Amino acid sequence: MKRLALASLGLVLLVSGCKFDGAYDLPLPGGPVDADHAYEVTADFADILNIVPKSPVMVDDVTVGEVTDVQRVGWHAEITMLVRDDIVLPDNAIADIRQVSLLGEKYVALLPPTGEQPHGRLSDGDNIPLSATGRNPEVEEVLGALSFLLSGGGVGQLGTITQELNNVMDGRTDRLRHLLGSLKDVVGTLDDQKADIIDALESMNNLTATLNREKDTIGDALDVVGPAVKVLDDQHAQLIAMLKSLDRLGAVGTRVIGASKADLIQTLADLKPVLTKLNEAGDHLAPGLNMAISFPFPKEASEVVKGDYANAFIRAQINLGTFVPNGGGGPLPPVDVPDPSQVLNQVQKCLASGDITSKACLKVLDDANALKKLKKACQRDENKDNAVCQVVNAGDLPDLPGLPTLPGLDGFTASLASGADQPDESGSALYGGAA
Template sequence: MRTAAWTVVGSLLLTGCEFNGWYDVPLPGGAASDGHAYHVTVDFRDVLDLVPQSAVKVDDVTVGAVEKVELDGWHARVRLRIADSVKLPGNAVADLRQTSMLGEKYVALSPPAGTRPVGRLRDGDRIPLSRSGRNPEVEEVLSALSALLNGGGVAQLKTITVELNKALGGREDRVRSLLKQLDTFLGGLDDQRAEIVRALKGVDRLAERLRKEKNTIALAVDTMPPALKVLADQRRDLTKMLTALSGLGRTGTRVVNASRADTVADLKKLRPVLQELNKAGDDLPDSLEILTTYPFPRNATDAVKGDYVNLKITADLDLADLYGNVTGKPGKGGKSPGPGTPRLPGVPTPAPLPSLPSLPSAPPLPSTPPLPSTPSVPSAPPTPSSGSSLLCPPVCTAAYGTGSGSRRLPPGTDTGLAELMLKGMLP
């Protein structure tokens, strides 16, 4: 009776102070409540039977306690008190664990696994649901094990084992070889992982391109049947064409084989010509450049200052010399201009040309039929008064000029050609 009275009195005394019930009484072995601490709130989907004054541990060392557990919507919110000496990153994670199979629950804080720690956990911070979790309960493990043993197919393990023994019995070497080849294959795939990824990305881009061109592809598919019908209708002609092409190939091969010796001989004969052209070097292009400025040298334009040049020409228009140059017969005095013929003053004597290398004789050309002879030009009819040609009286009389200085044309002169030459010289 006395004990009950003291219990009631103690309860009344405790009720009169700031006391929230037995949850404010620290548990044996818990963290010390004195000293400086900071508070952190953690959201859990399920706290099971976690109660206030439960331990808060870091690396299995008690660093604080649970102050309050409350419901916030469809999840639980737990307020933790942690000693100031505990330094945790700002992205720390919280897990609900159990000391043993039948032990108490506690909150374990730790840095994030596989992620770089960021910042520092401070007073008033909150750990969201994405960084909290819990371990499975013993009841959940036993329930899952019971489901596996009773209806999870464990009874079929014996059948599977027996059948595997039958399938592999006597084939251990083949299975071992298969496993080695499979290991090599998987190793090759692992080595080519980057290429495989690149190929898959290429296939993805191709699929995307095909998706964009879906209408065009559909139009092409709709257009293909008429085209295939045309090909089917022309199959006989295509076959005939291919057969004729095969015959053409055989004929071409036969022609090439027959003319091979002649082609090789022609190339051998062409070789000396090409060698001489090669020896000519830059002289041949330089000589071709002179053709564009003939009869002047190509540097003649350097001496011209302005857009015109004064040129003095002395022309000897002696008819006998002109006629002799045309017909190839001697001119005045019956002599052709020799090497000692005087040249114009101020004109340098050209240097002798270098001797050209002998070229191989060209193959004989086929004979051509002779050209028909050109009819001679008829002379003009004589005038009634003099009886000589109106165009060329001197030619008709076989002489030109008057007085003692008159000269006659050389014997054998073509009078028709002379008449044409003198036609423009008559008054």
Template structure:
């Protein structure tokens, strides 16, 4: 085969191979030294507002470590208001990379003039999701961004240098030097005070945050009640108009109130001595009421049944009366009850002292057992009731009673009862009072 035929055959074979593999340019060919994707890489899509000059085969990095590569960059119509188009970057990454499904993606570059790459990072300002970033997941526009381009930095610098703010900065620096010259101590004092103030604010940061939150809640509450507040303000208009019409009367009332307060103050000043005297007198009354304690309410209960106790209705039961009466005639108690708490209370104490000075006579009266009357001394007409020596009389028998049945002076009949003693003898009451002694 001639050389020309050999080249034609090679060209035909290459064309068939390329057409069968879907060749899309040099950028579709894998580059040597690329990131290792493993056996089963996952495919992730990310939406960007601007991908700059990012191209397929660019590296995908996590913490500056290559974990994947870009496979496709395409343009897609968006649904967000104000953004009709946005770029969608499809990349493959290793399956063993652990990222939450709310991870962030950005376009960065390796150096000032280096290549672009996709930088993945954990979410910022929110908690990581429990679900991992998996195959066919989408990172939306809200979680993507890009870094500043060198062209943008140089453009901003040129704007600053050409008619920017450098001249103003020079003026500000010169004026600051003129203002601070000779005032070093004052400026240091101000800085110290500012430092103290900032430290106090930092110490009370929690309280300040709570106050701001409270103000925020108040603002929300006022916003919710905006209609009610507006209605109140509208309905307050007639009330304000009424106050305006009655302004003269209100002024007169306030002037009269001022005169009344002045007169009241004058009366209180003039009657201060009498008022204090009355209060001191009232203090004595209140002290005596306090001494009464719980006795006073109990005494007031008897007002409705005076002079009888509250239980007097239990005295008469049908056709009979049932009463137990305790009569206290002790002069000390009577004087205390009648004169206590009065100006004559000192007489009670004087009477007590007088009672201590008077000594009652010492009398001893024999006390016989209850129910037994004392024996009478022996004598004529006692019917042999026993002598004064305390011997027990011995009864005697008589031949026969007298016709009249009356006892004889020395008869042997039983002694008569005390109440039936002869008239010449002393009565039992007298004997009881004297103890049996003549």
């Protein structure tokens, strides 16, 4: 047996390459992990207590690996662990040194992260940093803290605190009960409004983010506001004087409006029937104004030109004392006499169009003098075959409209309608023409 043990020891030394660190390098039967089916992970700890190689590595109190090496790296310790390759752990897993029981052995517990969502997968060669590792307090530490408390460190203070609380609450139980009830209502209201509170906080967060993005713009605005505020400060006295003047103006305006209110209301009331009648006049108002401006010679006075003259002219002498019994006033407006050349052009355009409904012919039909010239032109042999002349010669068109009757001008308008030359006092004709 002794020879067999020595042979086994020699075989182990041969396989390990002449490196032997004591009993920790000896393989144990029934180990928790097979090196060929495991991945290696390192973890940094500020204090590893009495963790040694071969200490178990557990997940949910199930052994899934073991510690293979413990080293000092700077001012902290680094342990190397082998974990079975069928164990899936997140890349941000944490490591904690715990104890199996009150006096049991220590082990390394691999746990999911706290305060964040798991992501990735822990794999061979990964390292768990110091920020993700920790340990449970030792029994000795707990008992030491308890002995400090019981030896006068805090029990006396607890008694004093309890006595003072009793003194505060003595005789105030109803008020304290009411206070606790009010606190309950406040907490309940806050709980009911937690969604709105969260929305408000999110809105504040969005506002803060927007202000942060626009901080350059806000800074520029504040830089511009500075000189503006300085200008306002320099104009402080003038602004105060202006406001005082506005105050006095408001007082005067109020007094004036109060004094003239009745007159203003009466004026508006008097304007109402005038505006009502103007509104009722409607479209008749404009023709009436046109007639008033051209009185006593309306638009129809342009139809007094007789005959077919290319260069006609009119000379009229009117004495208001003759036509108006109570004459007076200023000069009469001029008579609206059409230009014969324009009339002939309108007639020629109508004939050239060949359509009695054309725009040129409608313009001729709307003018009595132009219509008369059109009829005369259609009597010529060269125009009898024209489509416009055929309609005109058929006699379907209206005759020359009559002239308006004006008081005191009956003989004058009759002479114009007849086309006869009326001599004036000097023997000259009132109207005539040259061919």
